[in-house]
Amino acid sequence: MDNSRCIHRVQYYETDRMAIVHHSNYIRWMEEARLDFMRNNGADCVDIEYRGVQIPVVSIDCRYKNSARFGDVAETEVRLTFFNGIRMCFSYRSFLQGTDIVLTEGTSEHCFIDENTHRPVNLRRRLPDVCDAIKKILTETDN
Numbered sequence: 338m339d340n341s342r343c344i345h346r347v348q349y350y351e352t353d354r355m356a357i358v359h360h361s362n363y364i365r366w367m368e369e370a371r372l373d374f375m376r377n378n379g380a381d382c383v384d385i386e387y388r389g390v391q392i393p394v395v396s397i398d399c400r401y402k403n404s405a406r407f408g409d410v411a412e413t414e415v416r417l418t419f420f421n422g423i424r425m426c427f428s429y430r431s432f433l434q435g436t437d438i439v440l441t442e443g444t445s446e447h448c449f450i451d452e453n454t455h456r457p458v459n460l461r462r463r464l465p466d467v468c469d470a471i472k473k474i475l476t477e478t479d480n
Contacts, residue, residue, distance in 0.1 A: 341416060343370035344434065347409045357404040363441045364399055367429045370413035371445065374427075378477075379470040388464060389452045395424070399443035403433075410434040420475045422461045422468055424448050 345366050353359040375382050382392055405411050412434040419426035425447050431440040449458040460468035 341374055341414055343373045343413045343415065345369065345411045345413065347405050347407055347411060349407050352407050357406055358409075360399075360401060363401070363431060363443070364397060366411060366413050366431060367397070367399070367415070367427075367441075367443055367445060370415040370429060371427055374415045374417075375471075375474075378474045380467055380474065385464065385467055386452070388467075390458050390460070390464060390467075391450050391452050391455075392447050393450060395446040395448050397443065397445045399429075399441050401441055402439045405431075405433065405440050411440060417471070417474050418444075420471050422449075422459050423457055425471065 343366070347358055351358050351362045372382050385392065410433070411431050413429055413431040416428045417425060418428050427445050427447075429441070429443045429445070431442075432438055433440065449460055449463075450456060451458050460471070
């Protein structure tokens with residue numbers, strides 16, 4: 338899909354004393370890429386939360402391959418790998434833009450919960466239009 342990539346210019350405040358991006362920022366870039374990906378594919382997380390459903394992270398994994406530095410431009414690819422109406426999973430790969438230098442590879446798992454009760458929500462019942470949009474993303478990603 339054309340809109341499965343998110344561009345991020347490394348900011349000075351994201352670096353550590355070794356002048357490389359602090360490891361915690363790569364997780365933020367994954368989130369940034371995921372939110373852009375969902376919005377660009379018709380399932381805006383802001384809208385979903387506005388409608389009373391939150392999407393917490395259940396688990397996250399990041400494998401660090403190479404370091405980015407202040408001024409670098411990172412590109413994060415995101416792919417929806419699983420969705421069943423209650424949970425969804427993504428995979429990520431960040432690299433220096435214009436190169437094949439991989440910075441990180443990772444995955445995240447999310448669930449859907451009611452904003453008031455924090456109990457699991459089945460999107461097929463609660464937000465069928467969102468469920469259909471996410472199913473479409475998964476179908477298009479598989480092709």
